[in-house]
Amino acid sequence: DDKKLRPAGEPLRVNNVPPDLMKILKDWEASSSKIKKLEGTHRRWEYDYVFKVVKRNTGVFYYEAPDKGRIDLEPVPNPDPPKNVKNPPPPMEKGKKHWLTGKEMDFELSPGPAERWFCNGQLITQVDDQSKTATQIVIPPQAQGEHISDGPLPFLFGMPAAKAIQRYDMKLIEDGKKDGKAWIEARPRGQADRANYQLATIILDLKTFLPVAVRLIDPAGTKETAFKFGELEVNSRSI
Numbered sequence: 001d002d003k004k005l006r007p008a009g010e011p012l013r014v015n016n017v018p019p020d021l022m023k024i025l026k027d028w029e030a031s032s033s034k035i036k037k038l039e040g041t042h043r044r045w046e047y048d049y050v051f052k053v054v055k056r057n058t059g060v061f062y063y064e065a066p067d068k069g070r071i072d073l074e075p076v077p078n079p080d081p082p083k084n085v086k087n088p089p090p091p092m093e094k095g096k097k098h099w100l101t102g103k104e105m106d107f108e109l110s111p112g113p114a115e116r117w118f119c120n121g122q123l124i125t126q127v128d129d130q131s132k133t134a135t136q137i138v139i140p141p142q143a144q145g146e147h148i149s150d151g152p153l154p155f156l157f158g159m160p161a162a163k164a165i166q167r168y169d170m171k172l173i174e175d176g177k178k179d180g181k182a183w184i185e186a187r188p189r190g191q192a193d194r195a196n197y198q199l200a201t202i203i204l205d206l207k208t209f210l211p212v213a214v215r216l217i218d219p220a221g222t223k224e225t226a227f228k229f230g231e232l233e234v235n236s237r238s239i
Helices: 019-033 159-165
Strands: 037-048 055-066 068-075 092-097 104-111 115-120 123-128 134-137 168-174 181-188 198-206 208-217 223-234
Touching: 019 159, 019 168, 019 181, 037 159
Parallel strands: 055 104
Antiparallel strands: 037 055, 037 223, 055 068, 068 115, 092 104, 115 123, 123 134, 168 181, 181 198, 198 208, 208 223
């Protein structure tokens, strides 16, 4: 057999992107390129399907183009138990649908960890306020000066269309013609992204081209992290 075997690696595929999705990606890129500063609030829910617990956080974020940012995560305290009840049951979120099967499940509420995250362009620092520890990641020189699209709030700061279709298999679930909000599914193609999540869903406001929400499913399919963004201000002077 004289056929040459291709060495095992990332499969080579041509990524055919439908025109309506390509237009949204190009418009998103053009809109993101005008953002010099972005700030807002976010809420985070981390669902653990194995232990049936949801950790909840709230916080603020600041971003300055191309690669400076700060994200604060504060725990959301559980509601106070009802008075005059001995051994009250733990507070629950009921009827949450499983991301894959659609089956309804109940989750026990839990405050998420207190964390802060900084990026100064050369270094990413994550501070765990509870254990009072800091983790630092050095950004390699070739990746410096890019959008911080690989941080803990992925897809918030936009991404060039060419980079997006290179990194992800993307699918338009809702085109936004009804309510002005497009739903995009992104499945990572590269090993590094796949180590973090297997599926991302982005809800994009087609008026502002800023995400309303992002949902990530972990590689094992047992954790779902959802972000909702609010009070977004573009190019404000307050930072």
